Amino acid sequence: MLEIKNLHVKVADEDAEILRGLDLTVKPGEVAAIMGPNGSGKSTLSYVLAGRDDYEVVEGEVLFDGENLLEMEPDERAVAGLFLAFQYPLEIPGVATMNFLKTALNAQRRARGGDDLNTPDFIRQVREAAGKLNISMDMLKRPLNVGFSGGEKKRAEILQMVLFEPRFCVLDETDSGLDIDALQIVADGVNGLRSADRGFLVITHYQRLLEHIVPDTVHVLHEGRIIRSGGKELALHLEENGYADVIASAA
Amino acid sequence: MNVQIKHTQAERALIDAGETAGRGPALDWLKERGLPTRRVEAWHYTDLRSRMPDFPPPADKPEAAKASLDRVPRLFDATRLPFINGHYASELTDPLPPCAMVADGVPPVDADELRHDDAIGAINAALAGGGLSLAIKENANIETPIGIVCVGDEPASAVTRHRVTIGAGARVTLVERHVSGDGVALHANMVTDLNVAEGAEANWVIVQEHGDQATHLAQLNITLAARAKLTIMLLNRGGSLVRQEISVDSTGPLSELKIRGVNLVGDESHVDVTTVLAHHARDTVSTEIFRNVVQGSGSGVFQGQINVAQLAQKTDAKMACNSLLLSDAAEFSAKPELEIFADDVQCGHGATVTDIDEDHLFYLRARGIGEKEARDLLVKAFVESIFEELENEAIADALNDRIEDWLDENG
Numbered sequence: 001m002l003e004i005k006n007l008h009v010k011v012a013d014e015d016a017e018i019l020r021g022l023d024l025t026v027k028p029g030e031v032a033a034i035m036g037p038n039g040s041g042k043s044t045l046s047y048v049l050a051g052r053d054d055y056e057v058v059e060g061e062v063l064f065d066g067e068n069l070l071e072m073e074p075d076e077r078a079v080a081g082l083f084l085a086f087q088y089p090l091e092i093p094g095v096a097t098m099n100f101l102k103t104a105l106n107a108q109r110r111a112r113g114g115d116d117l118n119t120p121d122f123i124r125q126v127r128e129a130a131g132k133l134n135i136s137m138d139m140l141k142r143p144l145n146v147g148f149s150g151g152e153k154k155r156a157e158i159l160q161m162v163l164f165e166p167r168f169c170v171l172d173e174t175d176s177g178l179d180i181d182a183l184q185i186v187a188d189g190v191n192g193l194r195s196a197d198r199g200f201l202v203i204t205h206y207q208r209l210l211e212h213i214v215p216d217t218v219h220v221l222h223e224g225r226i227i228r229s230g231g232k233e234l235a236l237h238l239e240e241n242g243y244a245d246v247i248a249s250a251a
Numbered sequence: 252m253n254v255q256i257k258h259t260q261a262e263r264a265l266i267d268a269g270e271t272a273g274r275g276p277a278l279d280w281l282k283e284r285g286l287p288t289r290r291v292e293a294w295h296y297t298d299l300r301s302r303m304p305d306f307p308p309p310a311d312k313p314e315a316a317k318a319s320l321d322r323v324p325r326l327f328d329a330t331r332l333p334f335i336n337g338h339y340a341s342e343l344t345d346p347l348p349p350c351a352m353v354a355d356g357v358p359p360v361d362a363d364e365l366r367h368d369d370a371i372g373a374i375n376a377a378l379a380g381g382g383l384s385l386a387i388k389e390n391a392n393i394e395t396p397i398g399i400v401c402v403g404d405e406p407a408s409a410v411t412r413h414r415v416t417i418g419a420g421a422r423v424t425l426v427e428r429h430v431s432g433d434g435v436a437l438h439a440n441m442v443t444d445l446n447v448a449e450g451a452e453a454n455w456v457i458v459q460e461h462g463d464q465a466t467h468l469a470q471l472n473i474t475l476a477a478r479a480k481l482t483i484m485l486l487n488r489g490g491s492l493v494r495q496e497i498s499v500d501s502t503g504p505l506s507e508l509k510i511r512g513v514n515l516v517g518d519e520s521h522v523d524v525t526t527v528l529a530h531h532a533r534d535t536v537s538t539e540i541f542r543n544v545v546q547g548s549g550s551g552v553f554q555g556q557i558n559v560a561q562l563a564q565k566t567d568a569k570m571a572c573n574s575l576l577l578s579d580a581a582e583f584s585a586k587p588e589l590e591i592f593a594d595d596v597q598c599g600h601g602a603t604v605t606d607i608d609e610d611h612l613f614y615l616r617a618r619g620i621g622e623k624e625a626r627d628l629l630v631k632a633f634v635e636s637i638f639e640e641l642e643n644e645a646i647a648d649a650l651n652d653r654i655e656d657w658l659d660e661n662g
Contacts, residue, residue: 050617078619090614094632100615103628108619143632160618 001199002026002168007060009041009048009224017058018044020224026168026217031200033210033235036221037243042203043087045221046172049201050084051077064168078104079111081167085157085174092144097156100144101126105163129162133189150177158189168199175209187212207239220246256285264306268408269377276362277376286370293368296552296584297523302492303466307438309380310336310407317343319402323430326458326649329398336402336437337381337409350391351423357382358414358444371468371496375442379412385425389418389448396456396646398426403437403465410440417451419476424454424643429469431489433462442470447479449503455483456646460653461490463517470496477503477532484641485512486650487522488657498527501535501563508537511641513634513650515657516581518547525554530563530596537567542634543574545581546661554586555600561592570600575633577607577626627658 002025009019018041026032036042048055049062051074062069064080072080092100106116117125130140133155145153154174161169171190175183190200190213202213210218210232218234219226222243227250228234238246258266262285269278286303287294313319313335320333320343330345332353339355347353362376387393403409417423431437439461447453461467467490475481487493499508508528516522528537543551553572574583587600607629615625634654638647 050613052613073622074613074616075619075621075625078617084617086614086617090610092611092614092629092632094636095628100618100628103624104615104618104620107621107624111619111621164619 001028001065002201003063005061005063007048007062008058009044009055010058012054012056018224019048021060022221022225024219024226026199026201028199029196030217031194031202031213031215033202033204033215033218034221035204035207035218035235035238038205040221041224042205042221043172046084046087046170046203049082049170050074075107075111078164078166079108083161083164083166083169085154085161085169085171087172087174087176089145089153089157091146093146095144097140097142097144098126101140101160101163104160108164125163129159132192133159133162134185135159151179151182154178154186155182158186162189162193167197168201169193170201170203172203173205174202175204175206183209183212207235210235222247222250258285259300259304261303261306262286264308265374265377268306268308272378272380274362274377277365277373280362280365280373281377284367287368291368293525293554294370296554296586297494297521299370299494302521307407307436309378310338310405310409312338313340316340319404320400322404323400323402326428326653327396327645329396329426332383332385332397332399334381334399334401334409334411336405336407337411339381339383347397348391348393348395350388350421351393351397352386352388354384356384357412358384360412371440371470371494372442374468375410375412375440375470378408378410378440379442380410382412382414384414385416387417387421387423390420391418391423392421393423396424396426396643398428400428401430401439401441403431403439403461404435406436408438408440413441413443415443416446417448417453419448420450421448422452424456424646426456426458428458429461429467431461431465434464435462437461437465439465440468443472445471445473447473447475447481449476450478451476452480453482454641454643455481456641457483457485457495458650458653459487459489459493459495461493463489463491463520465490466492468494471498473497473499475499475501475503475506475508478505479503480507482509482641483511484638484646484650485510485524486653487513487524488515488653489517490522491520493521494523494525496525496527498529499537500529500531501537502531504532504534506532506535508535509640510537510539511637512539512541513637513654514541514543514551515654515661516543516545516549516551517661518549521550521552523552523554525552527556527558528568529558529560530566530568531560532563534565535563535567537569539570540637541572542637543572543583544577544630544634545574545583546577548578548580550581551583553584554588556588557590557598559591559593559596559598564593564595566593566596566598568596568598572602573633574602574604575606575630576604577630630658631655
């Protein structure tokens with residue numbers, strides 16, 4: 001479903017590469033976890049997949065269902081079914097959350113050749129999804145993410161994920177800033193979306209999240225490359241022994 | 252003083268028209284000074300002499316006023332007082348409530364007192380050909396807004412002058428709306444003297460949506476008495492050359508003034524809003540917020556002057572001007588001027604100029620929203636909250652609709 005081949009990426013105005021030959025394949029239905037120490041290139045990977053233009057792809061390719069993802073605009077990627085849950089969701093003053101959700105949902109539907117969702121159906125869907133994530137309708141009347149707590153922002157990201165029904169989800173450090181209750185709510189939201197035709201790339205620094213969202217595969221990212229891949233037990237190994245051991249054995 | 256300047260074509264046309272109208276002091280003012288250049292401080296960012304190449308003769312009384320008015324759909328429910336090309340169309344006026352009285356004709360003007368930089372006032376005093384005096388009775392409570400609707404569909408000058416008095420304790424919303432079609436080289440000049448008496452509560456709404464060739468020079472001169480409350484909502488979304496002057500004298504204690512403005516400046520147009528607030532009495536409050544969006548090679552100006560007299564202790568005056576530039580060629584100039592003679596006052600001002608936040612744009616696009624729609628959403632977010640303070644939702648919604656319409660055409 002997602003194939004990353006020999007991906008080399010640098011920040012647009014700089015020389016040093018952040019991703020240096022990353023290879024990774026995620027199959028439909030698979031939850032792949034990427035773990036890595038700070039500065040290993042985790043967030044760069046998520047931004048490059050979503051299409052942020054501060055980065056320059058020097059070499060390699062990314063195929064999404066066989067299509068060249070890197071040639072698509074950010075909105076085209078979303079329409080194709082890619083979703084990035086941001087590590088730091090942006091505050092957008094003046095845009096009511098509800099209005100944003102409706103605009104985005106309908107933009108995706110239209111781009112796929114469908115019609116706008118009628119307002120009662122839209123509100124019903126939002127109400128249902130928000131209830132499960134413990135998000136109040138009052139919160140959704142406020143401008144997008146403005147004044148939301150860290151946990152509220154992360155839950156709002158998951159709400160979008162639930163509403164947009166993407167085919168592939170990238171979760172960038174979704175656990176950061178969450179207390180244990182919020183973590184459970186977010187994990188339930190993600191687990192509820194797991195299905196045979198949907199893939200996940202869960203990027204995290206800690207094993208904690210993976211107790212709640214149990215991955216099929218775990219990949220260790222270090223200095224812009226995957227240096228070790230394994231099953232969910234690899235995450236436990238990292239939790240007990242730290243990254244040093246894996247890094248040393250890869251060197 | 253002898254005539255020393257060599258008049259431009261526009262100045263000669265103005266003077267010729269003034270000779271015909273036969274008005275002395277204002278005509279002398281025009282002959283002597285001509286139109287202001289950037290060397291006149293109040294016109295530093297709008298060099299009227301170079302920006303105004305010509306001045307067309309006044310239009311004849313329209314033969315098909317109704318057809319002209321019918322082309323302008325109502326934005327909201329209002330009692331309309333229509334002007335077509337500068338001529339009052341009394342036969343098309345909606346019935347006024349009994350506590351509002353209107354008299355047709357240019358109200359008397361004292362042109363001996365024209366300031367050296369009052370070009371709009373001088374042109375108006377020399378040439379005004381139509382106007383109204385509107386009086387709202389004391390303690391009147393008028394629900395339906397009353398609007399002067401100025402429609403222009405000829406390449407002519409339309410110079411009007413109005414006097415509006417709002418009686419003590421009255422509550423009313425007044426609207427001035429300016430409409431002309433694209434390609435019509437209309438020259439509109441409108442001066443309104445507004446007197447808000449003690450304890451009155453009024454809204455004054457200005458919707459300027461001229462076509463792309465129109466010149467619009469307007470002046471609103473306000474006296475705000477004790478405990479009076481006035482909210483001005485200004486939307487500029489058209490015109491080639493626009494200058495809106497607003498001057499307010501707060502003459503009695505405890506008055507409150509709010510000015511909220513949105514200036515949507517299109518490609519190749521120039522929009523100038525100049526405000527002068529004079530606080531003469533104790534305990535008066537004023538707040539001004541302007542949001543400006545500039546497209547293409549448009550240029551915008553905000554000059555905000557606040558004068559606090561020595562007697563005007565406890566004045567609370569705040570002014571903010573935020574501009575969003577949508578292209579590299581777009582410009583906006585903001586000039587705050589504070590002159591404070593009292594020692595126990597709060598006066599604040601702030602100005603920002605930004606472009607679209609790329610991070611915001613990326614976030615929206617990452618959610619499947621196309622670039623144009625995402626940009627429009629952010630521009631709307633920047634301006635739309637401005638009119639929310641207006642209690643009349645129908646007007647606030649109509650103003651925001653006009654903003655969206657502009658974005659669809661220009662964004």
